[in-house]
Amino acid sequence: MSQRFRSLLLAWVLLMVLLAIEFGTSFLPLDRSARPLVLIPAVLMVAVVGTIFMEVGRGPEIVRLFAVAALLWLSMLLGLGSLDPMTRIDYPVQAAHPR
């Protein structure tokens, strides 16, 4: 019990540190298009919650399958969905002249 509690407490401290990093980096003078990098600590926090609080490594094999499937579907959704905005080139449109 105390071993499990210790690992939970450690995870919570780690989450607080990651939150502080995330909070701090949001004030860095990053370019507007580079600002989504602020999300990196959030991704690590999700991983900590998934592995330690939700114990994805414990339990039946199918739990891992569902977790991996969720990540795969999510990456397909976000990857394919953002393909258009990330790769489209906008060409300036010539202004119409009134006759």
Add this chain to the structure above:
Amino acid sequence: MPEASLTHEFQYSSARHQAETAISGMWLFLATEVLFFGALFLTWIYSRHWNQAGFDAGARRTDLAIGTINTVILLASSFIFSAGLAFIEAGNTRRLIQCCAIAWLLGIGFLILKFGIEWREDFSKHLFPGPDFAINGPLGGGARIFFVFYFLGTAVHGLHMIGGLVLVGWIILRARRDEFSFRYYTPVCVVGLYWSFVDMVWIVLYPLIYLVGRGP
């Protein structure tokens, strides 16, 4: 994972099989929830890409202090519920009830801050994307889309929180009736998964709403 309960339903080969099915079922449900929220996150990516300046103007009008306090509250709530699960694994029902009660109260605190204070302030500052929206000019369109995302995202997350609070309350009631022991605590595991997932969603929403658009 609970080792065994005393009885099991007829369709399962053992109590362990029943417990594993319940936990796997919750994980499958959460996998569908990932896609549900994934669509919301995709709208953020797409909308911000085309309206970066307007999105950032909207994000700077959000209440960073309340957002950050709420993040700490939810992380603490998830940690404390997980601690309660560890306590019942060791057979300590009293500590489970205490942990669940604290987790429940923290959840209520989150909702009060979010909807009782922050949303009220947002409405009074005319940040709801309606006819008297506060941000006008060239950034108005992007800021409107940001606040549609903000209100939709926080409302959907809030509904999940309310569902989670009902479930945590149900665990407290069952624990008070002494229905859990070190041999049977599957519902605590299942509700714990859901509660941590709601926390996970907020971990992603927090920077999308409050942090990415901020900065010098």
